[in-house]
Amino acid sequence: VSVTGASPATQFAQDIRDGLTAEPRYLHPKYFYDEVGSKLFDAICELPEYYPTRTEAAILAEHGDQIVARAAASALVELGSGSSQKTGFLLAPMLRHNAGALYVPVEISESAVSEAAERLIDEHPGLRVVPVIGDFEAELGDLPTADARLFAFLGSTIGNFTPAQMHDFLIGLGRVMQPEDSLLIGIDLVKDRAELEAAYNDSAGVTARFNKNLLAVVNRELDGDFALDDWQHVAFFDERDCWIEMRLRSARAQRVELRAIDLTIDFAPGDEIRSEISRKFKRAQFGEDLSAAGFSLEGWFSDNDERFALALAQLSSS
Ligand code: AVJ
Secondary structure, eight states, X not given: OOOTTOOHHHHHHHHHHHXXXXXXXXXXXXXXXXXXXXXXXXXXXXXXXXXXXXXXXXXXXXXXXXXXXXXXXXXXXXXXXXXXXXXXXXXXXXHHHXXXXXXXXXXXXXXXXXXXXXXXXXXXXXXXEOOEEXXXXXXXXXXXXXXXXXXXXXXXXXXXXXXXXHHHHHHHHHHHOOTTOEEEEEEEBOOOHHHHHHHXXXXXXXXXXXXXXXXXXXXXXXXXXXXXXXXXXXXXXXXXXXXXXXXXXXXXXXXXXXXXXXXXXEEOTTOEEEEEEEEOBOHXXXXXXXHHTTEEEEEEEEOTTOSEEEEEEEEOOO
């Protein structure tokens, strides 16, 4: 089904219906981030077990200068910029090279963008901000131009895509990028299973609350009656697919009704709904994935323990 042009509400309803009637059942991880979910994710980033955010920030702090110099960029286009916490590490060097640098946050949450823009303009005098409000998968058609732009997709958000979805996403990006543009992608790396699984099964239970909040989002938006206490948080490393998979597991036999879309689902004890995949990457494979989508890997910036990496890519000259 083509859903292009559907209103966000209709799109949400369609996505939830599709996912909950699929076999196996799933919910799209982009719907985690309502106000409560965004706060819970911020709390996840502070957890001792959840290394990705602070590791990526440290890499940016150390190599941001070099990344910006390599990209020779006068504009930063950030996909899914959220609260733009790490963006300063790229904006500061960019402004040193080009006093009139441009920042283009592409973000679905208007409130997050306006708060971030205000703070960044304050911290970086001279910065011009041109926000694009919308889903970064849909809103790439009409971006501001510049001599050379650095597209940034941070936080290992790309890990939420299946390999096929990631390929399509990169192809789409390639279509809107110019030969002078660069692409910076934050990716979480394969590591010890125990360390990976701990990051998604924190001892304070914040990730469990984050996971279950997805059911609260569905309840609110579609007049549903998911009983959050009757669902368990599950997260494990799937070695074959090389991703962390999160699921919600029904603790008992239960019937759930989503009245707004007239959908009734019966769950048996142990039935599961996949709520997220979070892929873990290796350098060689990621380079191949980039090549297959028309990019070449030009730079690789990592921490000493190789927990996380920032891959810098350009369009392959054809
Ligand atoms: C924001 C998608 C990168 O996959 O690690 C954190 C989301 N899920 N804990 C990730 C998440 C559970 C996060 N990303």
